[in-house]
Amino acid sequence: MPARSYGQYCGLARSLDTVGDRWSLLIVRELLLGPLRYGELAASLGGIATNLLADRLRSLEASGVVERRLGASGGVVYALTPWGEELRETVESLVRWSRPLMLAGRGEDAFRPRWLAVALPALLGGRTARPAAEVGIEVPGLSLALRLDETGPHVTIEPEQRAGTVLAAEPEVVLGLAAGALTLDQALAVAHVDGARGPLAAVFARAPA
Amino acid sequence: MPARSYGQYCGLARSLDTVGDRWSLLIVRELLLGPLRYGELAASLGGIATNLLADRLRSLEASGVVERRLGASGGVVYALTPWGEELRETVESLVRWSRPLMLAGRGEDAFRPRWLAVALPALLGGRTARPAAEVGIEVPGLSLALRLDETGPHVTIEPEQRAGTVLAAEPEVVLGLAAGALTLDQALAVAHVDGARGPLAAVFARAPA
DNA sequence: CCGCATCCTCATGGATACTG
DNA sequence: CAGTATCCATGAGGATGCGG
Numbered sequence: 100m101p102a103r104s105y106g107q108y109c110g111l112a113r114s115l116d117t118v119g120d121r122w123s124l125l126i127v128r129e130l131l132l133g134p135l136r137y138g139e140l141a142a143s144l145g146g147i148a149t150n151l152l153a154d155r156l157r158s159l160e161a162s163g164v165v166e167r168r169l170g171a172s173g174g175v176v177y178a179l180t181p182w183g184e185e186l187r188e189t190v191e192s193l194v195r196w197s198r199p200l201m202l203a204g205r206g207e208d209a210f211r212p213r214w215l216a217v218a219l220p221a222l223l224g225g226r227t228a229r230p231a232a233e234v235g236i237e238v239p240g241l242s243l244a245l246r247l248d249e250t251g252p253h254v255t256i257e258p259e260q261r262a263g264t265v266l267a268a269e270p271e272v273v274l275g276l277a278a279g280a281l282t283l284d285q286a287l288a289v290a291h292v293d294g295a296r297g298p299l300a301a302v303f304a305r306a307p308a
Numbered sequence: 309m310p311a312r313s314y315g316q317y318c319g320l321a322r323s324l325d326t327v328g329d330r331w332s333l334l335i336v337r338e339l340l341l342g343p344l345r346y347g348e349l350a351a352s353l354g355g356i357a358t359n360l361l362a363d364r365l366r367s368l369e370a371s372g373v374v375e376r377r378l379g380a381s382g383g384v385v386y387a388l389t390p391w392g393e394e395l396r397e398t399v400e401s402l403v404r405w406s407r408p409l410m411l412a413g414r415g416e417d418a419f420r421p422r423w424l425a426v427a428l429p430a431l432l433g434g435r436t437a438r439p440a441a442e443v444g445i446e447v448p449g450l451s452l453a454l455r456l457d458e459t460g461p462h463v464t465i466e467p468e469q470r471a472g473t474v475l476a477a478e479p480e481v482v483l484g485l486a487a488g489a490l491t492l493d494q495a496l497a498v499a500h501v502d503g504a505r506g507p508l509a510a511v512f513a514r515a516p517a
Numbered sequence: 518c519c520g521c522a523t524c525c526t527c528a529t530g531g532a533t534a535c536t537g
Numbered sequence: 538c539a540g541t542a543t544c545c546a547t548g549a550g551g552a553t554g555c556g557g
Contacts, residue, residue, distance in 0.1 A: 103528080103549080107354065108417035110406035110427050111337050111399055117409065121328070121530070128320050137539050145316065148531050153540055163408075174538080182408065189401040190320055196394055197319035199372075200326065208317035218319050312530085312547085330549075346520055357550050362521055383519080 117162045118186065122147055122155050124193075127164065127179065127186050128217055134168060134178035145209050159183070191221035326371045327395065331356055331364050333402075336373065336388065336395050337426055343377060343387035354418050368392070400430035 105112040118124055122144065129135055129143050141152055156177060159165040164183035170176035179186075194217065314321040327333055331353065338344055338352050350361055365386060368374040373392035379385035388395075403426065 104417075105334065106417050107334075107423070108410075108414045108419040109337075109423040110403035110410055110430070111423075112334060112417075113409040114402040114406040115333060117406075119328075119330070119333075124324060124328075125314065125316075125321060128318075141539095146532095148533090149540065150532095150542080151530065154530095182405075185405055189398060189405060192398040192401050193323040194319035196391075196398060197323040197326075199391065200322040201317070201319055205317045208313075208315050208321075210317040214316070214318040214320075221319070347518090350520095355550090357552095358521065359523080359551095360549070363548095 114189075118159070118164065120155060120158070122151055123159060124186070124190065126152075126155055126159065127183060128190055128214070130165065130177060130179045130183070131187055131190065132213060132216055134170065134176040136170065136174055136176050140177060143211060143213060145211070190217060194218045194221035323398075327368070327373065329364060329367070331360060332368060333395070333399065335361075335364055335368065336392060337399055337423070339374065339386060339388045339392070340396055340399065341422060341425055343379065343385040345379060345383055345385050349386065352420065352422060354420070399426065403427045403430035 104116045107113070118127065125144055125147075126140065129140055135143065137152070137156075140156075141147060141149060144152070156165060160167060160177075163180055164186070165177050166180050167175050168178050313325045316322075327336065334353055334356075335349065338349055344352065346361070346365075349365075350356060350358060353361070365374060369376065369386075372389055373395070374386050375389050377385050377387050
């Protein structure tokens with residue numbers, strides 16, 4: 100147990116005893132998109148020390164947040180337990196809370212398209228009246244499609260490039276999250292949708308051929 | 309800044325850069341109940357090192373989560389900014405997530421009735437569809453059991469006397485009772501017997517023989 | 518007394534090298 | 538590839554001091 104317990108009979112304190120360690124919630128963030136192997140986790144987390152990753156995975160497994168499974172290729176993969184999956188609510192609330200921090204711009208920070216797959220539902224979800232729409236962001240090596248309908252937002256990751264895909268997203272999200280993530284070479288053409296109404300679909304971008 | 313930044317352009321990572329430090333969210337928890345002075349914070353947090361408290365308050369103030377105000381008695385009090393207040397959502401989601409941890413029992417952990425004032429709304433409020441669960445809470449001289457099922461939340465209070473008393477009360481009554489603001493006799497006087505009214509007005513008080 | 522700042526010790530985090 | 542082992546830097550914890 101890397102973190103000293105707060106020793107408080109309080110839900111918040113006990114939650115933080117379990118996932119309040121450095122890197123723990125970021126590991127959960129990665130696994131919210133599906134099981135990953137050790138090396139994939141290390142790569143996606145971007146420079147976590149290997150001993151820390153091993154420690155965190157051990158303690159998260161011991162506390163029932165993460166479990167080891169046998170992946171399709173025979174290797175061991177790490178996955179969230181049902182209880183661990185319930186941390187999505189917490190992660191999304193922190194993503195929403197971070198909006199002022201994200202609007203400050205990317206700066207020197209690293210960026211991985213994967214992270215959008217967690218952030219976008221958190222930022223776009225929760226709206227009441229929402230027209231059916233399709234939102235996508237395409238970045239090197241990854242296409243993200245966010246489909247919005249009456250049942251809520253659904254995110255799908257499409258590894259294969261989809262040339263000529265029409266991308267749409269809420270300006271606030273695209274300008275806040277994707278600023279700096281898309282290069283000029285991707286030639287994103289920004290234009291307002293004809294007859295766009297409501298908070299959605301105000302920006303169109305065209306992916307490179 | 310005590311915490312090294314993760315250096316990731318991700319909402320979760322930036323939120324954790326801001327409030328992911330040890331003690332930071334517990335400080336927020338205390339201030340969610342209202343402004344406090346430095347000494348009150350230190351006492352309620354139970355044994356935080358004074359230099360750490362000073363450090364955290366400084367960085368939370370620098371990042372716009374907390375602000376210093378002049379209290380009624382002329383002294384300086386610490387209070388949440390509007391943005392800091394928005395962390396209530398995150399805190400409550402962690403409180404809900406901690407249910408299995410809290411069901412494990414109190415053990416040697418410290419307990420302060422204040423903490424219930426944050427936890428109970430998180431557990432009682434919220435969604436409509438909720439799986440059946442039972443939460444036990446121990447207050448000095450009082451045992452509280454909170455049972456959640458499809459019909460809503462039910463609180464079972466187990467004092468020394470009042471055996472078999474069934475009553476209905478608003479959640480605020482239970483909250484006041486649990487937080488020490490109301491004595492059991494006062495709560496019983498305010499509560500309404502049977503004929504529960506309102507969506508959350510099903511509160512049972514029962515004592516062991 | 519309250520509100521911190523300083524000092525010291527030790528647990529934890531971070532980077533790199535190394536191994537089955 | 539999936540971790541361990543090692544070493545150093547840093548932050549936590551506790552005691553104490555000091556000014557208002």
